[in-house]
Amino acid sequence: MSADPLSLTFAALADPTRRAILARLTDGAATVKELSAPFAMSGPAVSKHLRVLERAGLITRGREAQWRPCRLEAAPLKDVAEWTDGYRRFWDASYERLDEYLRQLNEKEESDGHGKQRG
Amino acid sequence: MATANSVGETTFTTPSDREIAMTRVFDAPRALVWEVHTKAEHLSQWMLGPEGWTMPVCEIDLRPGGAWRFVWRRSEGSEMEMKGAYQEIVPPERLVSTESWGEDWPETLNTLVLSEDDGRTTLSSTVLYPSKEARDAALETGMKDGASVSFDRLADYLRSLS
Numbered sequence: 001m002s003a004d005p006l007s008l009t010f011a012a013l014a015d016p017t018r019r020a021i022l023a024r025l026t027d028g029a030a031t032v033k034e035l036s037a038p039f040a041m042s043g044p045a046v047s048k049h050l051r052v053l054e055r056a057g058l059i060t061r062g063r064e065a066q067w068r069p070c071r072l073e074a075a076p077l078k079d080v081a082e083w084t085d086g087y088r089r090f091w092d093a094s095y096e097r098l099d100e101y102l103r104q105l106n107e108k109e110e111s112d113g114h115g116k117q118r119g
Numbered sequence: 120m121a122t123a124n125s126v127g128e129t130t131f132t133t134p135s136d137r138e139i140a141m142t143r144v145f146d147a148p149r150a151l152v153w154e155v156h157t158k159a160e161h162l163s164q165w166m167l168g169p170e171g172w173t174m175p176v177c178e179i180d181l182r183p184g185g186a187w188r189f190v191w192r193r194s195e196g197s198e199m200e201m202k203g204a205y206q207e208i209v210p211p212e213r214l215v216s217t218e219s220w221g222e223d224w225p226e227t228l229n230t231l232v233l234s235e236d237d238g239r240t241t242l243s244s245t246v247l248y249p250s251k252e253a254r255d256a257a258l259e260t261g262m263k264d265g266a267s268v269s270f271d272r273l274a275d276y277l278r279s280l281s
Contacts, residue, residue: 014252090168092129095143098155098165099127102147105155 005057009076012056017041018049022058025072029062035070126239137254140245149235152242153211156231157181167191176200181208187216203229218246225253 012018021035036046050070053059057076062069130142145152155161159177167174168191176190188202203226207215214231228247233240248254 010256014250014256016252088131091141093169094166095129095145096127097167099145101155101161101165102145102151105151106147 005076008056009058012052012058015049015052017046018053021046021049021053021070022072022077025059025070029069029071031069133254134245136251137248138245139248139254140243142241142243145240145242146238147240148238149233149240150211152233152240153214156214157208157210162189181205183208225249 013022017039020038024030024035024038032043032046032050035050036043039046050059050061053070054061058073059070060073061071126144126146128143132140132142134140155165157179159179162179163174163177166189171194172191174189175192176188178186178188180186183205185205186202187205188200190201191199199220201218201220203217203219205214205216206228207213212233216229216231217226218229219226225248227249230245230247232243232245234243235241
């Protein structure tokens with residue numbers, strides 16, 4: 001595995017401007033100029049954010065040199081969603097297993113006799 | 120609501136800008152819940168996530184500064200590693216440790232607090248991220264609102280930020 005794509009996605013998402021850019025792109029493709037408009041930011045500054053998003057595979061850019069419209073790419077976001085959904089499922093499933101495990105330990109303790117201290 | 124969680128229900132909250140917290144009630148005394156979180160032979164029995172995973176490596180050096188390292192393995196062979204170090208150990212109520220999934224991930228500071236009431240134990244596990252941005256990146260992936268996270272919801276969330 002080279003440069004773990006999920007890490008790239010997380011790094012790209014950990015910036016409010018880039019999240020806002022992605023949010024704008026959920027409404028459809030846009031040019032750098034259109035994307036710069038809502039931010040008090042120069043074209044080159046926005047382009048820098050776009051390069052990070054592009055590297056993370058979160059957007060693709062058109063070929064036309066002048067306009068190069070940016071388009072949102074869903075797949076990496078879906079991976080992130082699946083990853084944390086996994087995190088939650090991890091703990092839910094683990095804690096369910098712990099409920100059962102604690103029950104077994106309690107029973108074992110009772111059958112081992114009262115008053116006996118755990119080591 | 121005055122009452123805490125009922126047994127068998129995990130609640131996710133955000134106590135501050137940089138934190139995510141999980142709360143859950145167990146029908147067992149606190150000393151036992153502490154034990155199953157701090158002894159390798161217990162942890163490897165339950166901290167396994169969904170079906171299909173085992174924990175072949177569970178190393179615990181339970182002292183301040185001591186390291187811990189867990190490795191999970193899936194039946195088809197893929198592995199997942201998590202490690203960190205213990206910072207504060209107050210049996211049977213408080214355990215503070217660092218946690219990292221690897222160099223690319225932000226190291227978090229995790230605090231486990233156990234309280235007992237009428238034979239039941241309330242577990243509270245708080246994860247502190249290095250920045251609000253790192254926390255939000257984790258959050259916006261859907262830990263907060265629970266139900267299964269879909270891309271649609273993520274897209275809605277991104278839209279709500281604009």
